[in-house]
Amino acid sequence: MRRALSRLPRSGVIALVIAVAVMWLLPVIMVVLASVKSSQDFASSGFLDLPKEIAWNNFEMFFGGINIGQKILNSFTISIGAVLISLFLAFPVAYAVSVGKHRLRPVVITLSVLIFLLPVESVAFPIYLLSKMTGQYGSIGFLIMPLGIIGSAFAIFLLANVMNHIPASLAEAAEIDGANKWQVMWKVVLPLMTPTVLTVALLLFVNNWNEYLLTLLLLPDTASQTVPLAISMVNYGQFGGAPGELVAAASVLAALPSLLVFLFFQRTLVRGITAGTQ
Numbered sequence: 001m002r003r004a005l006s007r008l009p010r011s012g013v014i015a016l017v018i019a020v021a022v023m024w025l026l027p028v029i030m031v032v033l034a035s036v037k038s039s040q041d042f043a044s045s046g047f048l049d050l051p052k053e054i055a056w057n058n059f060e061m062f063f064g065g066i067n068i069g070q071k072i073l074n075s076f077t078i079s080i081g082a083v084l085i086s087l088f089l090a091f092p093v094a095y096a097v098s099v100g101k102h103r104l105r106p107v108v109i110t111l112s113v114l115i116f117l118l119p120v121e122s123v124a125f126p127i128y129l130l131s132k133m134t135g136q137y138g139s140i141g142f143l144i145m146p147l148g149i150i151g152s153a154f155a156i157f158l159l160a161n162v163m164n165h166i167p168a169s170l171a172e173a174a175e176i177d178g179a180n181k182w183q184v185m186w187k188v189v190l191p192l193m194t195p196t197v198l199t200v201a202l203l204l205f206v207n208n209w210n211e212y213l214l215t216l217l218l219l220p221d222t223a224s225q226t227v228p229l230a231i232s233m234v235n236y237g238q239f240g241g242a243p244g245e246l247v248a249a250a251s252v253l254a255a256l257p258s259l260l261v262f263l264f265f266q267r268t269l270v271r272g273i274t275a276g277t278q
Helices: 001-009 010-035 039-044 057-066 068-098 105-117 121-132 140-163 166-178 182-211 213-218 227-236 244-264 266-277
Strands: none
Touching: 010 244, 039 121, 039 213, 039 244, 057 121, 057 244, 068 105, 068 140, 068 182, 068 227, 105 140, 121 140, 121 213, 140 182, 140 213, 166 182, 227 244, 244 266
């Protein structure tokens, strides 16, 4: 792929990048435009036509109809809680198999990749049965646990690969100075891994925020539902049917946190992802 791109003239590469960017941006622009159109305007105009007037009432109906503030709070609680569990589980494991050079490193990395690639659908029903057996069905706290455990697999894989580039001499020097394994991990390795840890946290946050299947199965109570479930309520629930402009407004609001994360933390994401190659 890299050789093929290198053979293209610079103008061809730029044209290719622009074409890909347009393909990605067109659906976003269409949804944003649809979200501020009135019902009549939405029905009579094209997807890329500008609205005749801005219909802010689409967002007002969404906010007023499903208590979106509570849904956003639930999504933040679940997403942040699961991220903390993932990092708490993953960081010591990644440290042990990378900096600690544990002999089970290949096994741990392979298992983490397999778990990460495992579809959520394959474990959704066992998790549902477990929630029923333990009496935690409908509990936000219970949902945080499987999300955190599943997310830890991705965190182990990425953290371990970056930690593998940390010189063993750093840990050895700290141990000579009297530091134990835990002190080396928290006071020497963690500061070096801060960009990667933040990157993993941001990626897991977005993934948890967008989780739909497990929240649908485990949170039947309206008061404990999340933003993705709120959108499905707009589409199929009390609004009756699927008014396109209202669904578009709901989609814009639901996507906003993820967009803000990538907008404000893009440099952190790039530093964390490329840390293992430096």
